[in-house]
Amino acid sequence: MNPQLKIDEIDVRILEALLRDARCNFAEIAKNSNLSITAIAQRYKKMKKAGVITGTTLIANLENPRGNGTLVVDIIAEADCENAIIKALKKLPGVLNCCKVIGKYDIHAAIRVGSLEQIDNVSNAVKKVRGVLKIELTGCTDKLDFYPENILKTSSE
Amino acid sequence: MDNLDRKIIQELSEDARKPFMTIAQKLGTSTQTVIRRYNEMKANGTIGLSAITIDLEKIGYHGTAHMLINIKLEADSAEIVEQLKKTQNVIIATRTTGSYEAYAVLAFSDINDLFRNVSKIKALPNIRKVDVFLAVPGIRQFPLRTNQFNACKKSAET
Numbered sequence: 269m270n271p272q273l274k275i276d277e278i279d280v281r282i283l284e285a286l287l288r289d290a291r292c293n294f295a296e297i298a299k300n301s302n303l304s305i306t307a308i309a310q311r312y313k314k315m316k317k318a319g320v321i322t323g324t325t326l327i328a329n330l331e332n333p334r335g336n337g338t339l340v341v342d343i344i345a346e347a348d349c350e351n352a353i354i355k356a357l358k359k360l361p362g363v364l365n366c367c368k369v370i371g372k373y374d375i376h377a378a379i380r381v382g383s384l385e386q387i388d389n390v391s392n393a394v395k396k397v398r399g400v401l402k403i404e405l406t407g408c409t410d411k412l413d414f415y416p417e418n419i420l421k422t423s424s425e
Numbered sequence: 426m427d428n429l430d431r432k433i434i435q436e437l438s439e440d441a442r443k444p445f446m447t448i449a450q451k452l453g454t455s456t457q458t459v460i461r462r463y464n465e466m467k468a469n470g471t472i473g474l475s476a477i478t479i480d481l482e483k484i485g486y487h488g489t490a491h492m493l494i495n496i497k498l499e500a501d502s503a504e505i506v507e508q509l510k511k512t513q514n515v516i517i518a519t520r521t522t523g524s525y526e527a528y529a530v531l532a533f534s535d536i537n538d539l540f541r542n543v544s545k546i547k548a549l550p551n552i553r554k555v556d557v558f559l560a561v562p563g564i565r566q567f568p569l570r571t572n573q574f575n576a577c578k579k580s581a582e583t
Contacts (some may be wrong), residue, residue, distance in 0.1 A: 286477040289439035320483045324441035325570045327474040328434050364569040371558035406523035409471050414568040418515050419532050
């Protein structure tokens, strides 16, 4: 196994702030941690170099700020068709995540949708892909939020 | 939403930490304008999430599982999702409509960890059934990324 970067309490604080807002204020973290802004920036760089921080993400609701729905799509596929289906799915606009799964279904995807019309488009597009036997659509009724606080921990824990 | 907003989003989708000054210079507008537009889009919900991404593997999570959950008919799904949100290892949790009432994503370090966490969720009150799907390969970039800006790029160019 690769030697992993030791993550301490202050690193966790930095990661959590950046996971809430990519443009968060380093000065504020520095103040709360009794460290200099330079020290915070150095830790940020160190985590970037170690590959803990891989980049940034931006999720925007272009058409309609209120239309920020997510559709969960689960598919039962014909044998050996999974990779081709995943390739086709990944071309749909708004795909957040699409992968093979082990369980009741074979493929799982999460797709951003802004309107009923878009749900219909996704559903029709998926049905047309060769090898799709059954699709199950589940609409998320909450805004898709992420909870970094449930997984961030220091290395010693 | 006008073309300048779209272009700002396009720039930020490449790097959400890109300095506003760099964006302003590239788009031929003032830094103040970019900052004002950015704050407006954050406030009205056009920008839903702007965050760094981290490699889950590097912080000790070697797999992810998706869970579709059925709850007891008389139970309140909002309450259950609130509990899921506070559960260790849960990275996404939302109410749903369709054949299931809730959806959650779990990060785990190994099979024992997965078993322990799924058991914990099954033991929450008012949960009737949990369908678990192991992702192959699991999610590595957290939070998720989207490809929606490929389409945005096209419309910004026209």
